Amino acid sequence: MSRAAKRPLTVMLVAAEASGDDRGAGLARALKARLGQDVRFVGVGGEQMAAEGVESPFDIADISILGLAEGLLAYPRIVRRADETAALALREKPDVAVLIDSWGFTLRVAQRLRRQAPGLPLIKYVGPQVWATRPGRARTLAAAVDHLLSIHAFDAPHFEAHGLPVTFVGNSALTVDFSKARPARLRRRIGAAPNDPILIVLPGSRPGEIERMLPVFEDAVRRLKETHPRLHVVVPAAPTVAETVKARVAGWSHRAHVIEGDEGKLDAMKAATVAMACSGTVTTELALAGVPMVIGYRLGPVTAWIVRKVLLRTRWVTLFNIAARAFVAPELIQGDCTGPNVAREVALRLDDKALRDRQVAAQYAALDKMGRGGPDPSEAAAEAVLKILAARAPG
Template identity: 60%
Template structure:
């Protein structure tokens, strides 16, 4: 009986946990009992057979100041992860997203076991900031699994072999979404305007953005009393969001992740914290306004390193600000209310933005193969393995 391949998967945030789970499932479809998993991850990876030695929630860190405060904890978890690799001696290690954590893990494993193939799944967004990270990554790993075609040249120029696998966000299945049922269950008339607010999935995002969104919605309701408002509470921050929203002085429909896609399709306009959710909203055909704030000290440190023109992926792919971006000082209640109000008042503007968003998704690679399957083939190819 042949010895199964040992694949180590390392993810430090919920988004990486989802990618790791998809990759594990794809590898099992190809190899069956011929693969075993070790590593670090969350609930989804655990369900696929990756038993994590610690809770990755403590590694969900936003901003340089938070990173400095968490440095000791991160350093310990890096050492634990490298020690796990030393014990299990994996045939390949796949390090998923979470640049700050995974680059440290890559360097630690490379120092201890230089022959172990290292794969980075999702490269840092060097097109947006700190392009020197491409060279750093090329020196630390053997292969990159990139999400978008516009990522690849940055890393290939540094000699890092890159496979564009596509983004799982472009393959979200919204066929079960029920926008009419969503409105009906909450007593929102079919012709009433509905604003969907998506405040984020990290504790710092919730802390920094919910007050801003409250101010924006207050202004919008003063102008349009018939406006219905719904807020999505991501599972990672559901309790925090629920507590904060309960204090808002107007009615809000709280939405769980299970109803998120129905809410997106039901919404007239969305107001969203920058992130993967912008791609999901575009897939749902929802025009949006994007906001984001960092802590003031973190932003002052980070600002010189921002080189990209846009924060939103489909804006970057299109080379145009399709969805209005209000970042840091521009992320005020007044400006958000003005931008959302403009879309609420103009059906033609909403239709035009939706069409542009959809076209930009095609530039990002919508319609390609399943990213998990493409990633699994690339990992097996790197190991010289063949699917059964």
């Protein structure tokens, strides 16, 4: 009797932050395109995965944690949510579990599933960046899961050395489709004339990032508006932090337009003259859109000291800077990440089109090194998941 005659393939997808929610939704769509009614989904995710049929038992903003100190404070909650996720798997009996990014949370889920459902295939989608920091995580991951779907072509040797099979599927941020973006639509929406400069502000998708980065960006915006009165400011808000962002931006001394939803975000990226962005997946998306940017990041002081003194193995934190092995976009980290510094770097780019053009060209060259133009990662991930299952099937 075929699987379809018995029940649909049940796939568990687990994501704990906005970028993982996006990847999980893409994978779900790709699997549905291949299997139709013969696949169902369970797991943990955000709004995008919910739209594809993943009913999350809790809000992932609850487990979107960044930093060692924050992680320690949130540890009981993370453990409780990991227990709930494992219990969901035991109830729903999935055929495979795909654990997406979010190292701390998904590792705990994997360890529980390994103990409680030892026959369940466990696939990690996006590995920890062991080539940049904490190389010991490669061995830890190899003991916890059966396969890694990697988004970087240079990941494989680090994990295969510990016996973990790796399939390179590519980075979904490199395949964002801007073909339907309408910069003019964004300009009409915010009342910007065709030649008015637009600054797009992206403060992150985790509550801790909003807490640390939005005040810096607010100070930078205030300074820029004083020297560039025609500047329009747009703040796309990730679903995980949208209410917090709207409440905080409403109190800014100068008007900024908070944008929700993918359509508005893509319109804003294509309309933007310059961006100030929290380090993360969004920097790759901005580079793909052709936006010169200034990147900022702040961790808690204890976490930052440990990362810099003990863990970090690379000079850069932004992926396309790592690929270029140069500061293609400026990175203002920790003490350097201040309102005056961010405003100064953004102003340089607002005032110098030649500088903007050079930076965009260098960003594009770095994206090419990262695999821009390759196969669709969601399709590649779906194919890999089905191949892994087929290889494990009896006979």
